[in-house]
Amino acid sequence: MSKKIGIEVSIACAEAAGLCDVDVVAAYPITPQTHIVEHLSEMVADGHLDAEFVPVESEHSAMSACIGSSAAGARTFTSTCSQGYALMSELCYIAASLRLPIVMAVANRALSAPINIWNDHADLMYARDTGWVQIIAENGQEVVDLTIQAFRIAEDPNISFPVQVNLDGFTLSHMIEPLTIPDKAEVQKYLPPFKPKFYLDPSNPMTLGAVGMPDIYTEARKAQDEAFKATLPYIEKAWDEFGKQFGRQYKPVETYKADDAETILISMGSLSETAMTAVDHLRAKGKKVGLARIRLFRPFPAEALFAAIKNAKNVIVLDRVTSFTGGHVSGPVALEVKSILWDRKCYPKLRNFLVGLGGRDTTVENFEEMLEKVAASKDDGVAPAYEFINVRE
Amino acid sequence: MGIASEALKNFKGFNLKNLPEVEPVSPGHRACQGCGEVLALRQAMKALGTNVVVLSATGCMEIITSPFPQTAWRVPWLHVAFENAAAVASGTESAFKALNRKGKINHPDTVFVAYGGDGATADIGMQALSGALERGHNFIYFCFDNEAYMNTGIQRSSSTPYGAATTTSPAGKKSIGQSTWKKNMAAIAVAHGAPYVATASPAYPIDLMNKVKKASLVPGPAYIHIYSPCPTGWRCGIDESIEVAKLAVQSKVFPLYEVIDGEYFLSRKVAKPKPVSEYFKPQRRFRHLTEAEVAKIQARVDLEYETLLKRCVTEKKETEKPEKEASVK
Numbered sequence: 001m002s003k004k005i006g007i008e009v010s011i012a013c014a015e016a017a018g019l020c021d022v023d024v025v026a027a028y029p030i031t032p033q034t035h036i037v038e039h040l041s042e043m044v045a046d047g048h049l050d051a052e053f054v055p056v057e058s059e060h061s062a063m064s065a066c067i068g069s070s071a072a073g074a075r076t077f078t079s080t081c082s083q084g085y086a087l088m089s090e091l092c093y094i095a096a097s098l099r100l101p102i103v104m105a106v107a108n109r110a111l112s113a114p115i116n117i118w119n120d121h122a123d124l125m126y127a128r129d130t131g132w133v134q135i136i137a138e139n140g141q142e143v144v145d146l147t148i149q150a151f152r153i154a155e156d157p158n159i160s161f162p163v164q165v166n167l168d169g170f171t172l173s174h175m176i177e178p179l180t181i182p183d184k185a186e187v188q189k190y191l192p193p194f195k196p197k198f199y200l201d202p203s204n205p206m207t208l209g210a211v212g213m214p215d216i217y218t219e220a221r222k223a224q225d226e227a228f229k230a231t232l233p234y235i236e237k238a239w240d241e242f243g244k245q246f247g248r249q250y251k252p253v254e255t256y257k258a259d260d261a262e263t264i265l266i267s268m269g270s271l272s273e274t275a276m277t278a279v280d281h282l283r284a285k286g287k288k289v290g291l292a293r294i295r296l297f298r299p300f301p302a303e304a305l306f307a308a309i310k311n312a313k314n315v316i317v318l319d320r321v322t323s324f325t326g327g328h329v330s331g332p333v334a335l336e337v338k339s340i341l342w343d344r345k346c347y348p349k350l351r352n353f354l355v356g357l358g359g360r361d362t363t364v365e366n367f368e369e370m371l372e373k374v375a376a377s378k379d380d381g382v383a384p385a386y387e388f389i390n391v392r393e
Numbered sequence: 394m395g396i397a398s399e400a401l402k403n404f405k406g407f408n409l410k411n412l413p414e415v416e417p418v419s420p421g422h423r424a425c426q427g428c429g430e431v432l433a434l435r436q437a438m439k440a441l442g443t444n445v446v447v448l449s450a451t452g453c454m455e456i457i458t459s460p461f462p463q464t465a466w467r468v469p470w471l472h473v474a475f476e477n478a479a480a481v482a483s484g485t486e487s488a489f490k491a492l493n494r495k496g497k498i499n500h501p502d503t504v505f506v507a508y509g510g511d512g513a514t515a516d517i518g519m520q521a522l523s524g525a526l527e528r529g530h531n532f533i534y535f536c537f538d539n540e541a542y543m544n545t546g547i548q549r550s551s552s553t554p555y556g557a558a559t560t561t562s563p564a565g566k567k568s569i570g571q572s573t574w575k576k577n578m579a580a581i582a583v584a585h586g587a588p589y590v591a592t593a594s595p596a597y598p599i600d601l602m603n604k605v606k607k608a609s610l611v612p613g614p615a616y617i618h619i620y621s622p623c624p625t626g627w628r629c630g631i632d633e634s635i636e637v638a639k640l641a642v643q644s645k646v647f648p649l650y651e652v653i654d655g656e657y658f659l660s661r662k663v664a665k666p667k668p669v670s671e672y673f674k675p676q677r678r679f680r681h682l683t684e685a686e687v688a689k690i691q692a693r694v695d696l697e698y699e700t701l702l703k704r705c706v707t708e709k710k711e712t713e714k715p716e717k718e719a720s721v722k
Contacts, residue, residue: 023491026484050495052487057524061480064521067473068448068484074492076484094473193497200446200469200485202503207464209449209472216461 002182002246009140010035010173012181013079013105013165016147018049019187023074026054026065030084031117032169033107037079059084063091063102070100070162071208073199075151078102081169082109085123089130095162096131097224098209101154101194102162104132105147108269109169110358118359119169121268121320124297125332131228133163133235134298136268140177142295143167145250148187149242155194158234160227166297168270170359182246190245232299252301254293255308257283261290263314263371266305266337268294271318271356278367287371294333302340309337314374315350318362319386322354330385349374352386366390395654397588397611404610406603413439417447422465423457427631429622429638430454430537433595434508437535437619440602441504441609443468446485450478450509450518453544454537475509476517479525482507482532504609508535510621511552512542515576526585526614533608533615536578539623547626551576554646556690557678559626564681574693582616583652589615590652591660595622596638600649600660607651620647628677637675644672645698650705657704669694 007015014036017025025044027037043049054069056062059080070076080088085106095102111122127134133153137143143165150163167173198206212220236252243249256276258264267275272293282289292308294301309315319331330338334352341347351374356362366389377383394402407413417438424431434454438445449455449472458465459472473481486505492498507525509518514536522534541559542548549562549571558570582590589611593601601619608615620641622634629637641647644667649660669691673679682690 023495023497024484024487026487050491052491054483054487054528056480056483057520057527061477061483061521061524064473064477064480065484065487068471068481068486069488070484071471072446072485072488072492073498074488076488090474091477098473200471201498202444202446202469202500205443205467205469207459207466207470210459210461210464211456211472212461220461 002180002186004178004180006176006178007181008035008174008176009143009167010107011039012140012144012179013147013167014039014043015181016144017077017103018043019182019184020075020148020151020191022049022051022077024052024054024066024069024076025078026056026062026069026076027078028056028059028062028080028084030059030081032109032173033079033081033084033105035173036105036107040077059088060091063088063095066102067091067095067098067100070095070102071098071200073194073196075194076102077104079105079107081107082111082123085126086111089126092127092130092132092162094209099160099227100162101151101160103147103150103154103165104162105165105167107169107173108166116358117169119171120357120359124166125321125323127164128298128332131161131224132298133159133161133231134166135163135296136166136294137172138270138272138293138295140172140175140179141248143172144179144181145242145246145248148182148191149238149250152191152238153235156234156238157197159231161231166269172270186245190242228299232301235296250295251304252296253304253308254295256291256293258290258292258308260288261312262288263290263316263374264309264312265289265291265367266294266309266315266317266333267291268297268333269320271320271362274362274364275367278364281364282368282371289371300336305337306340306344306346309348310344310346312348315348316370316374317350317352319352319354320356322357325385328385334386349377349379351377351383353389354386355389360390362390395588396613397653400611401607401653404607407440407599407606409599413442415439415442417441417443417445417466417468418458419465419467423460424453425625427624427634429595429634430539431457432634433537433593433601433619433621436595436598436601437605438468440605441506444500444502445469445504445506447471448473448478448482448485448505448507450507450513451475452510452513454508454510456544475513477521478507478509478513478518479534480521482534483525483528483530486530486532505530505532506535507532508537510543511536511538511540512550515552515578516550523585526582526587526616529613531612531614533605533617536616536618537621538618539621539626540575541626543623543626552578555693556682556686558681559678569686570678570681579616579618579652583655585614586655587614587616588612588654590617592618592620592647592649594620594638594642594647594649596635596642597649597661604651626678629675633675637672640667640672643667644669645694646672648698648701650701656706657701659702659705663698
């Protein structure tokens with residue numbers, strides 16, 4: 001039986017990985033991810049989880065060990081964020097190209113400099129071109145559910161790509177929330193045993209990670225691209241089956257009061273919870289505002305997002321990262337949105353705001369300010385590619 | 394008795410009569426003519442047989458054996474990146490441990506091998522190797538030392554010997570070539586408490602294969618530093634690899650020894666050492682050196698060999714019959 005308990009989200013994330021009966025965890029500590037791996041090592045030490053915990057000497061080695069483990073056919077989990085992600089990123093590309101179904105929880109944190117341990121989406125965006133499935137949690141229950149689903153998604157032979165579960169550092173990772181933790185038997189029913197097609201087997205030797213000369217590299221990359229393009233329906237299938245079994249339905253894009261909205265906010269992660277409060281507040285003032293929350297960033301759910309925003313007059317895209325484009329190109333989420341709108345010849349007024357960097361709070365008042373800026377802006381000339389919100393000048 | 398001595402107490406080695414026929418690294422790879430490194434790799438893999446998983450660093454041995462869709466490997470082999478073969482091996486070894494324990498596979502005796510060149514080992518992969526050695530994973534690490542980044546075009550590494558000219562330590566009016574002394578990787582492995590550490594050379598194949606076999610029998614991490622002549626990078630003749638490798642041992646430049654549970658054993662005593670100048674002669678990477686520089690290097694080689702002899706407190710009988718072994722040419 002599932003049970004509802006008050007639990008810190010990081011601990012719940014580790015419990016969820018444990019319910020999936022992971023074989024190997026290789027991880028290196030970094031704030032604010034630490035509670036996840038601490039709890040996993042504790043579960044192994046106490047005999048609650050039959051797994052090898054490899055306390056590696058760096059994140060680079062964490063992902064290296066995960067690759068070696070997953071290639072041997074073991075269900076493999078790790079967790080990191082920020083600088084740790086940056087250090088391991090070289091290997092993240094390789095994990096995806098080798099089609100290894102590693103699951104990684106990223107307790108999203110800002111990138112240096114200045115060094116800052118608090119939450120934004122710099123690491124999430126750093127990972128966007130690696131070929132990993134990127135899913136973003138909004139609250140603690142989602143962290144538990146998405147972690148379980150991540151193994152199912154990653155190991156689906158129709159997918160076979162690594163999966164990143166993003167949870168905002170501190171604002172989500174360190175919260176204590178009442179969460180429903182599924183029963184292990186239920187999880188096993190949902191998640192079949194990992195049966196890889198290609199793995200390191202002495203009785204059936206295979207060469208993995210061969211050299212790709214110019215005569216084959218393009219074909220290899222196209223094959224990977226085709227495989228990644230084909231993942232979306234299977235991800236949705238994994239979510240639908242989870243919904244049927246556990247009663248909690250997940251979608252690539254969720255909307256809130258968006259149907260009749262003139263202005264739609266687009267957000268990701270725990271900030272969406274504040275955004276919903278802001279929508280209620282603004283609706284009470286008579287403003288027709290709605291919200292589209294992106295849960296799946298890679299593969300990008302273009303059709304679902306377009307369906308959510310196509311009737312809006314104004315679109316406000318929130319980016320939680322500075323991407324230093326030189327000022328005339330928008331932030332990464334806004335770029336995706338602009339791309340799908342342009343391709344579909346739909347041109348609402350679109351504004352991109354950079355918010356919530358390095359642990360800076362984003363308040364309901366900030367959302368009001370964004371709305372005012374959009375109302376005041378005219379359609380003539382070139383609109384600013386992005387603007388900072390809640391910043392001292 | 395330490396864990397390595399315990400594991401090796403009934404060790405029966407290879408000799409010319411019982412060499413295994415198995416060739417885990419098949420012919421037809423793309424190594425340069427006269428490559429001493431691939432010869433060492435072949436010998437090492439022959440000693441291990443087929444119940445192995447090989448984790449390769451980026452480098453010559455990776456490139457020449459795996460150009461898709463061809464492969465020279467008849468055993469499971471994974472290449473990930475340049476600096477992380479030891480870390481990858483720690484993941485694979487852990488996976489096999491967990492999967493065997495949980496009854497998901499049945500390969501309890503598989504040997505895990507990680508290898509890299511001297512750059513992948515002594516420079517960029519040092520941290521990953523240190524971590525894997527310290528954590529005590531049951532694996533073997535081979536460093537195939539050809540004393541520079543040969544795959545990228547002969548750039549210096551921390552394993553390049555003093556005085557050698559490379560493309561990034563060129564000899565010139567104001568440079569004698571490499572200006573630093575070679576990093577002692579075997580000593581670094583010993584300092585980690587690895588139960589089995591050895592040096593080996595493809596010019597002494599039986600010795601090399603026995604060391605590899607021993608490394609596979611010892612529980613925990615084992616490190617073998619393998620001298621790997623590179624005619625392309627050392628600018629010697631393609632038929633001189635083995636000759637140069639022999640001279641390296643005979644001139645005390647690359648002594649062969651084992652360190653079992655921290656105790657040093659000399660594998661091959663050099664009774665009448667040849668001068669380093671004789672070792673340098675076939676290699677054009679050293680030809681710019683003045684007599685004074687050669688004398689300086691000779692003094693250093695003598696000193697290092699003396700230091701090694703002092704460490705070899707115990708003389709081991711079975712490995713002390715050097716001249717009886719046939720060496721390949």
